[in-house]
Amino acid sequence: MIQRLCVLGVGLIGGSLALALKRSGAVSEVIGYEKDPLYRAKALSLGIIDRAEVCLAEALRGAEVVVLAVPLGGMEGLFQQMAPHLKPEMVVTDVGSVKGSVVTAARAELGTRIVDFVPGHPIAGTEKSGPEAAFSDLFCLHKVILTPLPENRPGAVETVRRMWHQAGAEVVEISSAYHDQVLAGVSHLPHVLAFVLVDLLAKVGEPQDTLQFAAGGFRDFSRIASSDPTVWRDICLANREPLLALLDHFEAELHTVGEALRHGDGGKLAEIFARAKAARDTHYNA
Ligand SMILES: NC(=O)C1=CN([C@@H]2O[C@H](COP(=O)(O)OP(=O)(O)OC[C@H]3O[C@@H](n4cnc5c(N)ncnc54)[C@H](O)[C@@H]3O)[C@@H](O)[C@H]2O)C=CC1
Ligand SMILES: O=C(O)C(=O)Cc1ccc(O)cc1
Missing domain, CATH: 1.10.3660.10 (6-phosphogluconate dehydrogenase C-terminal like domain)
Structure with missing residues (x-):
């Protein structure tokens, strides 16, 4: 059970993951960090997130697992801003559709905390976007690819693996290249x-x-x-x-x-x- 999950970017993928984990009872509380104020309000009213935070440090506070679910162009900036606020044993993952660029950005920005960053990509989605498009079944019977890093702590990989399994997905591991x-x-x-x-x-x-x-x-x-x-x-x-x-x-x-x-x-x-x-x-x- 994840006590507190922090989702950065509460759109189709971040929102669907939050809903899937809530439905399976795998998470107690979901904190959303979302730049669009209308999406923030929507995600709250739809029950996708329990609390919205506009300050990244506040959003990350006490989170066991942090999921980056923003478009790829926003990943590096978020890694940079979040790095000073990451605590030991906080597991970080992402859902980006490309892995090499995300791994390069994470290595550049996360320093020694890279041990707890596990790159991921759910092979499920739709042509829609935003929190209103999110649904809890999205990942059921779909694959999620993890591309773990040699530096990763085995426990971090296991946490991300278990999270996606509880969201209904089949987890596979391959290299990012x-x-x-x-x-x-x-x-x-x-x-x-x-x-x-x-x-x-x-x-x-x-x-x-x-x-x-x-x-x-x-x-x-x-x-x-x-x-x-x-x-x-x-x-x-x-x-x-x-x-x-x-x-x-x-x-x-x-x-x-x-x-x-x-x-x-x-x-x-x-x-x-x-x-x-x-x-x-x-x-x-x-
Ligand atoms: N659309 C799809 O079917 C799939 C997308 N992905 C990946 O998932 C990620 C998210 O895509 P979607 O959920 O489809 O997009 P989306 O547009 O539905 O959601 C992205 C959310 O991130 C927010 N956002 C953007 N920059 C931000 C920032 N700096 N801080 C906070 N919030 C920010 C946006 O306002 C939006 O609500 C992308 O990296 C994409 O490559 C992965 C699998 C499937
Ligand atoms: O809409 C569809 O069928 C997709 O192909 C969704 C999709 C989009 C991006 C991904 O990285 C993975 C899946």
């Missing part, structure tokens, strides 16, 4: 593609005219283009190297498709489409 490479492919590039396609369609015609003719496939593919632009700007910048490498690769593959179309090469198109269908079916329909 591998995490960032894999997530560039299964999450970051797909979001970029969805944003770019919807932007392109919006530029060439009035969306209300053209989207009325879209079927379910377009709705499925484009849903993530409704995600928060700040959150996604930060993710792309934080993971720019793996994302750029993959984008180059993707451009080359698109060029191959373009050439096949230009030459009426149906065999090539069918070969690519069949390989993709087999890979997806094997994973989802197994």
